[in-house]
Amino acid sequence: MADTVAETQRLRLRTWDEDDADRFYAIMNTPSVMRFLGGVQAPDAWRAAFDRLMTYQRELGFTFWIVERLADREMLGFCGLKRVNYDGAPNAGEVEIGWRLRDSAWGQGIAKEAAIATLDLGFTRFAAPSIVAVTTLHNRASWGLMERLGMVRDPALDYDDPRLPALNPMRQWRLLPEAWTSR
Numbered sequence: 001m002a003d004t005v006a007e008t009q010r011l012r013l014r015t016w017d018e019d020d021a022d023r024f025y026a027i028m029n030t031p032s033v034m035r036f037l038g039g040v041q042a043p044d045a046w047r048a049a050f051d052r053l054m055t056y057q058r059e060l061g062f063t064f065w066i067v068e069r070l071a072d073r074e075m076l077g078f079c080g081l082k083r084v085n086y087d088g089a090p091n092a093g094e095v096e097i098g099w100r101l102r103d104s105a106w107g108q109g110i111a112k113e114a115a116i117a118t119l120d121l122g123f124t125r126f127a128a129p130s131i132v133a134v135t136t137l138h139n140r141a142s143w144g145l146m147e148r149l150g151m152v153r154d155p156a157l158d159y160d161d162p163r164l165p166a167l168n169p170m171r172q173w174r175l176l177p178e179a180w181t182s183r
């Protein structure tokens, strides 16, 4: 049974059930959603990613959680926390926020609403000393959201991801708890 992690005005963030994997793959594995994430995923790549998400929840107590619409329980994507673990990243282990919504949920402030709840959890319940977010400059929707959340780009954390040569360099934005509480 999934646990509720947070509720906002329109959304529930919750843990994953085993049977969420197929539904998530069916609605999220589109060229537009995966455009800046290496393209559509083969089933075995998604299964490996899903297993990693489950492992983060088990070992860290957080992961990229399911974002569900409160009104009808429809799955909209994920948003949550993990630790940086990318090949080439200079800050392995730092707490990272990440998001991915189905395209029908874009442009409604849903990612921002889920991200605010996630940052609150990150700085309170999980006492993160800092939270970063990673993307490529090509992904304007993602870094635009980072900046709307008050995150600040840290050029010292730029790196090249060997899996995503067409998108390099990867860039990172950072938020400190003081900046979050005084926003």
Ligand SMILES: CC(C)(COP(=O)(O)OP(=O)(O)OC[C@H]1O[C@@H](n2cnc3c(N)ncnc32)[C@H](O)[C@@H]1OP(=O)(O)O)[C@@H](O)C(=O)NCCC(=O)NCCS
Pocket: 032, 033, 034, 036, 037, 099, 100, 101, 102, 105, 106, 107, 108, 109, 110, 111, 112, 113, 134, 135, 136, 139, 141, 142, 145, 148
């Ligand atoms: C990155 C991503 C989550 C951003 O989603 P988003 O919907 O653009 O982000 P927000 O929730 O902040 O919504 C902002 C938009 O909603 C609009 N909006 C509508 N109602 C709103 C409300 N109540 N509150 C805030 N914004 C609202 C804003 O005007 C803005 O529109 P604009 O983009 O036309 O200027 C989304 O593009 C996505 O899932 N992409 C695919 C996966 C991906 O690349 N993930 C990131 C990997 S690094």
